[in-house]
Amino acid sequence: AQSVAQPEDQVNVAEGNPLTVKCTYSVSGNPYLFWYVQYPNRGLQFLLKYITGDNLVKGSYGFEAEFNKSQTSFHLKKPSALVSDSALYFCAVILRTDSWGKLQFGAGTQVVVTP
Protein backbone atom coordinates (compact mmCIF):
# COMPACT_ATOMS: atom_id res chain seq x y z
CA ALA A 1 0.00 0.00 0.00
CA GLN A 2 1.21 3.48 -0.74
CA SER A 3 1.83 5.88 2.10
CA VAL A 4 3.30 9.25 2.84
CA ALA A 5 5.14 10.19 6.03
CA GLN A 6 5.81 13.63 7.38
CA PRO A 7 8.01 12.92 10.39
CA GLU A 8 7.67 16.32 12.04
CA ASP A 9 4.39 17.53 13.50
CA GLN A 10 5.77 21.06 13.74
CA VAL A 11 8.74 22.99 12.41
CA ASN A 12 9.83 26.23 14.05
CA VAL A 13 12.07 28.67 12.20
CA ALA A 14 13.05 32.29 12.55
CA GLU A 15 12.14 34.69 9.77
CA GLY A 16 14.91 34.90 7.20
CA ASN A 17 16.29 31.44 7.99
CA PRO A 18 16.02 28.46 5.64
CA LEU A 19 12.89 26.34 5.96
CA THR A 20 12.73 22.60 5.32
CA VAL A 21 9.66 20.40 5.64
CA LYS A 22 10.35 16.69 5.30
CA CYS A 23 8.37 14.09 3.37
CA THR A 24 9.08 10.45 2.60
CA TYR A 25 6.92 8.09 0.62
CA SER A 26 6.39 4.39 0.18
CA VAL A 27 4.92 3.20 -3.10
CA SER A 28 5.36 0.13 -5.25
CA GLY A 29 5.68 2.07 -8.50
CA ASN A 30 6.81 5.49 -9.68
CA PRO A 31 4.88 8.26 -7.97
CA TYR A 32 3.64 11.71 -8.75
CA LEU A 33 4.44 13.90 -5.72
CA PHE A 34 2.76 17.09 -4.58
CA TRP A 35 3.02 19.74 -1.89
CA TYR A 36 0.02 21.73 -0.67
CA VAL A 37 -0.33 24.47 1.94
CA GLN A 38 -3.35 25.17 4.14
CA TYR A 39 -4.09 28.35 6.07
CA PRO A 40 -6.48 28.20 9.05
CA ASN A 41 -10.05 27.20 8.14
CA ARG A 42 -9.25 27.29 4.43
CA GLY A 43 -8.88 24.79 1.65
CA LEU A 44 -5.57 23.49 0.35
CA GLN A 45 -3.49 25.48 -2.11
CA PHE A 46 -1.19 23.76 -4.57
CA LEU A 47 2.51 24.65 -4.23
CA LEU A 48 4.41 22.34 -6.58
CA LYS A 49 4.61 18.87 -8.06
CA TYR A 50 7.13 16.33 -9.32
CA ILE A 51 6.08 14.35 -12.35
CA THR A 52 9.26 13.53 -14.21
CA GLY A 53 12.53 15.10 -15.32
CA ASP A 54 14.62 17.43 -13.19
CA ASN A 55 14.69 16.31 -9.56
CA LEU A 56 14.58 19.91 -8.32
CA VAL A 57 11.13 21.38 -8.71
CA LYS A 58 10.35 25.06 -8.25
CA GLY A 59 6.90 26.19 -7.20
CA SER A 60 4.83 29.05 -5.89
CA TYR A 61 5.90 31.66 -3.30
CA GLY A 62 9.61 30.80 -3.58
CA PHE A 63 9.24 27.18 -2.51
CA GLU A 64 11.12 24.29 -4.09
CA ALA A 65 11.38 20.58 -3.49
CA GLU A 66 13.88 17.91 -4.36
CA PHE A 67 12.86 14.45 -5.47
CA ASN A 68 15.30 11.80 -4.22
CA LYS A 69 14.40 8.38 -5.55
CA SER A 70 17.05 6.47 -3.60
CA GLN A 71 15.90 7.95 -0.30
CA THR A 72 12.22 8.03 -1.37
CA SER A 73 12.00 11.61 -0.20
CA PHE A 74 10.47 14.84 -1.46
CA HIS A 75 11.46 17.55 1.03
CA LEU A 76 10.03 21.04 0.68
CA LYS A 77 12.45 23.96 1.04
CA LYS A 78 12.52 27.71 1.08
CA PRO A 79 15.81 29.62 1.33
CA SER A 80 14.43 32.45 3.48
CA ALA A 81 11.24 31.97 5.46
CA LEU A 82 8.61 34.69 5.97
CA VAL A 83 6.17 35.05 8.85
CA SER A 84 3.41 34.67 6.25
CA ASP A 85 4.71 31.16 5.49
CA SER A 86 3.27 30.01 8.81
CA ALA A 87 0.69 27.40 7.84
CA LEU A 88 -0.01 23.67 7.63
CA TYR A 89 1.87 21.87 4.87
CA PHE A 90 0.85 18.59 3.29
CA CYS A 91 2.83 16.21 1.14
CA ALA A 92 0.79 13.94 -1.15
CA VAL A 93 1.40 11.12 -3.62
CA ILE A 94 -0.40 9.54 -6.56
CA LEU A 95 0.70 6.32 -8.14
CA ARG A 96 1.37 6.84 -11.83
CA THR A 97 -0.82 3.89 -12.63
CA ASP A 98 -3.72 5.45 -10.76
CA SER A 99 -5.59 7.35 -13.43
CA TRP A 100 -8.16 8.58 -10.96
CA GLY A 101 -5.68 11.01 -9.50
CA LYS A 102 -6.54 10.12 -5.95
CA LEU A 103 -4.19 11.81 -3.55
CA GLN A 104 -2.70 10.01 -0.55
CA PHE A 105 -1.83 12.66 2.02
CA GLY A 106 0.66 12.80 4.84
CA ALA A 107 -0.54 13.92 8.26
CA GLY A 108 0.71 17.44 7.73
CA THR A 109 3.46 19.59 9.27
CA GLN A 110 2.67 22.83 11.05
CA VAL A 111 5.22 25.51 10.18
CA VAL A 112 5.69 28.38 12.60
CA VAL A 113 7.86 31.27 11.48
CA THR A 114 8.73 33.76 14.22
CA PRO A 115 9.69 37.39 13.56
Added chain:
Amino acid sequence: DGGITQSPKYLFRKEGQNVTLSCEQNLNHDAMYWYRQDPGQGLRLIYYSQIVNDFQKGDIAEGYSVSREKKESFPLTVTSAQKNPTAFYLCASSMERGNTEAFFGQGTRLTVV
Protein backbone atom coordinates in the same frame (compact mmCIF):
# COMPACT_ATOMS: atom_id res chain seq x y z
CA ASP B 1 -13.96 33.75 -11.94
CA GLY B 2 -13.15 30.06 -12.06
CA GLY B 3 -12.98 27.91 -9.01
CA ILE B 4 -14.57 25.42 -6.70
CA THR B 5 -17.21 26.54 -4.20
CA GLN B 6 -18.34 24.76 -1.06
CA SER B 7 -21.33 25.73 1.03
CA PRO B 8 -22.12 26.29 3.75
CA LYS B 9 -18.88 27.24 5.48
CA TYR B 10 -20.22 26.13 8.86
CA LEU B 11 -22.91 23.52 9.47
CA PHE B 12 -24.43 22.21 12.64
CA ARG B 13 -26.21 18.88 12.81
CA LYS B 14 -28.32 17.31 15.49
CA GLU B 15 -27.91 13.67 16.36
CA GLY B 16 -29.80 11.45 13.91
CA GLN B 17 -30.08 14.02 11.13
CA ASN B 18 -28.82 13.79 7.59
CA VAL B 19 -27.10 16.86 6.18
CA THR B 20 -25.90 17.67 2.67
CA LEU B 21 -22.76 19.60 1.83
CA SER B 22 -22.64 21.39 -1.49
CA CYS B 23 -19.71 21.43 -3.92
CA GLU B 24 -19.77 23.21 -7.28
CA GLN B 25 -16.94 23.77 -9.76
CA ASN B 26 -16.74 25.78 -12.97
CA LEU B 27 -13.30 24.55 -14.00
CA ASN B 28 -14.68 21.98 -16.42
CA HIS B 29 -12.87 19.28 -14.48
CA ASP B 30 -13.78 15.67 -15.01
CA ALA B 31 -12.94 14.32 -11.57
CA MET B 32 -14.27 15.42 -8.20
CA TYR B 33 -13.42 14.26 -4.70
CA TRP B 34 -14.55 14.56 -1.11
CA TYR B 35 -12.00 14.46 1.70
CA ARG B 36 -12.41 14.53 5.46
CA GLN B 37 -9.82 16.31 7.60
CA ASP B 38 -9.30 15.58 11.29
CA PRO B 39 -6.51 17.10 13.39
CA GLY B 40 -3.27 15.16 13.09
CA GLN B 41 -4.63 12.72 10.50
CA GLY B 42 -4.20 14.53 7.24
CA LEU B 43 -6.92 14.17 4.65
CA ARG B 44 -8.82 10.96 4.03
CA LEU B 45 -10.76 10.22 0.86
CA ILE B 46 -14.49 9.65 1.25
CA TYR B 47 -15.80 9.37 -2.32
CA TYR B 48 -14.62 10.30 -5.79
CA SER B 49 -16.20 10.61 -9.21
CA GLN B 50 -14.63 10.55 -12.64
CA ILE B 51 -17.69 11.18 -14.79
CA VAL B 52 -21.33 12.10 -14.45
CA ASN B 53 -23.53 9.41 -12.90
CA ASP B 54 -20.53 7.42 -11.70
CA PHE B 55 -18.70 7.50 -8.38
CA GLN B 56 -16.55 5.23 -6.27
CA LYS B 57 -15.99 4.72 -2.55
CA GLY B 58 -12.80 6.00 -1.03
CA ASP B 59 -11.13 4.89 2.16
CA ILE B 60 -13.82 6.00 4.62
CA ALA B 61 -17.15 5.92 2.74
CA GLU B 62 -19.28 4.36 5.49
CA GLY B 63 -22.02 6.74 6.66
CA TYR B 64 -21.70 8.99 3.61
CA SER B 65 -23.42 9.17 0.21
CA VAL B 66 -22.86 11.21 -2.93
CA SER B 67 -24.40 11.92 -6.32
CA ARG B 68 -22.99 13.23 -9.60
CA GLU B 69 -25.94 14.27 -11.74
CA LYS B 70 -24.06 17.17 -13.33
CA LYS B 71 -20.39 17.59 -14.19
CA GLU B 72 -20.24 20.76 -12.11
CA SER B 73 -21.79 19.41 -8.91
CA PHE B 74 -20.82 16.71 -6.41
CA PRO B 75 -22.87 17.00 -3.18
CA LEU B 76 -22.00 14.94 -0.12
CA THR B 77 -24.65 13.71 2.33
CA VAL B 78 -23.54 12.87 5.84
CA THR B 79 -26.07 10.36 7.10
CA SER B 80 -27.10 9.45 10.62
CA ALA B 81 -25.08 6.25 10.16
CA GLN B 82 -21.86 8.26 10.37
CA LYS B 83 -21.05 7.96 14.07
CA ASN B 84 -18.41 10.66 14.31
CA PRO B 85 -19.25 13.28 11.69
CA THR B 86 -17.68 16.31 13.33
CA ALA B 87 -14.84 17.27 10.99
CA PHE B 88 -13.67 19.65 8.27
CA TYR B 89 -14.83 18.50 4.83
CA LEU B 90 -12.97 19.43 1.68
CA CYS B 91 -14.14 19.07 -1.90
CA ALA B 92 -11.65 18.99 -4.75
CA SER B 93 -11.60 18.65 -8.51
CA SER B 94 -9.02 17.80 -11.13
CA MET B 95 -8.60 16.78 -14.71
CA GLU B 96 -8.78 13.03 -15.09
CA ARG B 97 -5.07 12.56 -15.68
CA GLY B 98 -3.14 11.65 -12.56
CA ASN B 99 -0.31 14.10 -13.13
CA THR B 100 -2.46 17.20 -12.69
CA GLU B 101 -2.94 18.92 -9.39
CA ALA B 102 -6.27 19.05 -7.60
CA PHE B 103 -8.03 22.31 -6.79
CA PHE B 104 -9.73 22.54 -3.41
CA GLY B 105 -12.74 24.39 -2.11
CA GLN B 106 -12.62 26.42 1.10
CA GLY B 107 -14.15 23.64 3.14
CA THR B 108 -17.21 23.06 5.31
CA ARG B 109 -16.85 22.63 9.05
CA LEU B 110 -19.53 20.26 10.31
CA THR B 111 -20.30 20.07 14.02
CA VAL B 112 -22.72 17.71 15.72
CA VAL B 113 -24.66 19.38 18.51
